[in-house]
Amino acid sequence: QKEVEQNSGPLSVPEGAIASLNCTYSDRGSQSFFWYRQYSGKSPELIMFIYSNGDKEDGRFTAQLNKASQYVSLLIRDSQPSDSATYLCAVNMISDMRFGAGTRLTVKP
Amino acid sequence: SAVISQKPSRDICQRGTSLTIQCQVDSQVTMMFWYRQQPGQSLTLIATANQGSEATYESGFVIDKFPISRPNLTFSTLTVSNMSPEDSSIYLCSVEAGGILQETQYFGPGTRLLVL
Numbered sequence: 001q002k003e004v005e006q007n008s009g010p011l012s013v014p015e016g017a018i019a020s021l022n023c024t025y026s027d028r029g030s031q032s033f034f035w036y037r038q039y040s041g042k043s044p045e046l047i048m049f050i051y052s053n054g055d056k057e058d059g060r061f062t063a064q065l066n067k068a069s070q071y072v073s074l075l076i077r078d079s080q081p082s083d084s085a086t087y088l089c090a091v092n093m094i095s096d097m098r099f100g101a102g103t104r105l106t107v108k109p
Numbered sequence: 110s111a112v113i114s115q116k117p118s119r120d121i122c123q124r125g126t127s128l129t130i131q132c133q134v135d136s137q138v139t140m141m142f143w144y145r146q147q148p149g150q151s152l153t154l155i156a157t158a159n160q161g162s163e164a165t166y167e168s169g170f171v172i173d174k175f176p177i178s179r180p181n182l183t184f185s186t187l188t189v190s191n192m193s194p195e196d197s198s199i200y201l202c203s204v205e206a207g208g209i210l211q212e213t214q215y216f217g218p219g220t221r222l223l224v225l
Contacts (some may be wrong), residue, residue: 034213043201043216044152046110088151090214096142097214101151 003027004091006100015109019076023089023100026070033065033072034090037083038102044088048074079107111136111204113217121223122192129188130220132202137182140205142214143175147198155200158185192224 007022021035032051036044050056050063050072062075072091076083084107089100112135122128132141143155155175156164164177178186189196199221203214 032212036216043199043219046213046215049213092212096154096157097212099152 003093003098004089004100006087006089006103008101009103010106011103012106012108013079015079015081015107017079017107019079019083019105019107021074021076021087021089021103021105023072023074023091024070025072025089025091025093025098027091027093028067028070030070030091030093032092033063034092034097035061035063035074036088036090036099038086038088040085076105079105081107081109083107111138111206111215113202113204113215115200115202115217115220117220118218119221119223121225124193124224126192127188127190128192128222129186130200130202132185132187132217134183134204136206138204138206139182140212141179141185142203142205143177143185143187144201144203144216145198146201146219152201155187189222192222194224197222197224 003026013019035048037047038044048063050065056063060077064073086102086104088102114133116131141158144152154167155170156166158164158177158179160179176188199219201219203216205212207213
């Protein structure tokens, strides 16, 4: 089992829709969770982090964490073409941070 | 957050040669990391570099191939030795910042390496 798994994608949504990105992790002791956005040819950029169960909102982005289910998600409301990128889920495990394979999101005008 | 720079930003190298990548951060950090990202793939951790100690390498990566220096709290280098076309990749350094249990990694802009 991979340590951090993301829905494989690619994911395509129309402009203005909600994009939902999902991630599961294997280490039940993990305490902190991150979403990075990576545009093609660029390095990963941190967009959200969450430490507690529940929802955390930042503008059009909402991160959701359920530690019991070992599940973290990212919702992007009112998706824009500029949101088209690969989104990486990262989990800070006891020894180090592990990244998922990423989900490629395309927002179509 | 931290401001991180990398040099060179890109390079084209001949097989059998070596390239040293530099990573500079604008503040003192304890933990620095080196990743590789091959085209269309996610990040693969090469090693963790703590100042004052030997780098810790992940499975599949060895010091002879990827020697790392960490002379102070703001700087690190990664050397890709005896390169082959399979080493063509993006190499990223990152630093860890934040409080206990809130550690976050921030990435440099990356070095795009093509080995012919």
